[in-house]
Amino acid sequence: MKKEHTFEEAYARLEEILEKINHGEVSLEHSLSLYEEADSLIKSCNKKIDSAEKKITQLMKNREKELILDENGKPLETDFIHDKDLPF
């Protein structure tokens, strides 16, 4: 694989490969190389699914309910911890 695909790109590429092979518009040799590509795409997709990088944050706000920004003008985030005890 030439570059690291995003999950979405990889998935779209997989669908494209399937379409190509199914419509028999590729030579046998090419389809075998497509198969190899599909195989590595599926592996990388599965890896992405399994890597549980859960991150939950909330944007920080001041008293005036304005976002607090860092020096680059990017909103600051803080880990979000849900208050389980609050009834609603």
Place this chain on the structure above:
Amino acid sequence: MIVSDLYCHFQVENLLKIAYPFFLMEKTVKNIHTVSSLTYQIKHLLEGHFKFIQVKGEVSNLKKQSSGHIYFTLKDASSSISVALFSGFAQKTLLPKDGDEIIVEGEISLYAPRGSYQIIAQKISKTGTGDLLMKLHLLKEELSKLGYFSPDRKKPLPKFPKKIGVVTSPTGAVIKDIIHVLSRRYPNFQLILNPVAVQGPLAEIEIAKAIDDFNKHNLVDVMIVGRGGGSLEDLFSFNERIVADAIFRSKIPIISACGHETDFTIADFCADVRAPTPSAAAEIVVVDKLALQHQLQKLNESISKAIFSHIKQSKATLSKIASSKAFLSPYSMLSIFIQNVDELSYSMDKSLQQVIQMKKTLIKEKEKTLALFSPMTKIYRLKEKIESIKEHLFSVNPSNILKKGYCLVFKDQTNELITSISQLQKDHRVQIKLANGEALATIETLKENHHEKRTHI
């Protein structure tokens, strides 16, 4: 449409006025009732008559049981009536507090053990709802005309969003539900909460700003905007124009998740996708991990299958070619050509021979012709000719004739051969030539024959 207009409104007072005569009526009957039979008769009459009612009043003495059932008294200036809101309905409707002016929808039920009647509430709404509904209706019409709800401006949701923004209260059940569902479905996600107030004054301003901020800083791939269900008033921030505008101008796709399945807000109409509940929104926003793995597995299988069928097909084509007649027995395919060649060469031979024969005949003819023109033949023929001429000559040789007794007569002086008597006159001297000599003579007489001229000497 305002629902309450469809049904008559009852005051608690009116209800009593209608119910009371039934009690009086029973007293006049001679038969002696048991308490139960009387109670059941009353129950039957009462419940049959008030199957669906809407009653307006103030809430007081509200008690919430651990079972989830809620009991309170509905009253106005001069009357009061008990209301039971069972947990099944309590989950689906506005929860009243003491002092609230509300409209209760439900039916009259008589509770036999205590001989008391009450309203079994099914839905509770606040009074003044009609005005809010009217306002909502007008706004909806206006936004619809402006194309806010148009299906062709709905943005597609990203299939695999990396970052999910949520605009809701940091303390409500909504964010909890969303995180719970997301964690269950797809543990690999990033969520950014923009905490806002979802009801009360200025809530709509906060909500709209949060949507704008997510866009301004381009923080997320998709947004869930919502709150838990509630009364029309509770949901009203999501019915405000300012929120509708923010959703409408958002570049980031928005899933709305306000309340329950039956409550539609303006935000719901504006959003790219409307989820009936926050949990449903979370389910919409990410695919289920297991389903995704299953999908990948299926894709893998499909590709493998397609490849193998491709290979199989290629193999089949190859073996078909290899086992074709041409390859198995070249003669069968070539026989027709071989035969053709044979036939052609045969007829070519034949015609060649014919040609040769013809040429040979021609040559023979030519030879014959040529032979005719050969000098030997010529000579031979000339010889023959000479011979015949010779013979002829011999036959006409005058001397030979002379030998036979003929003679030639010439004029003596002129040597003119006399062939006619007219050439001669008396005393002409003539020379007579015989075969073996000549004689000189003089003409004595002339006698001309009439038939033929003949000279007699």
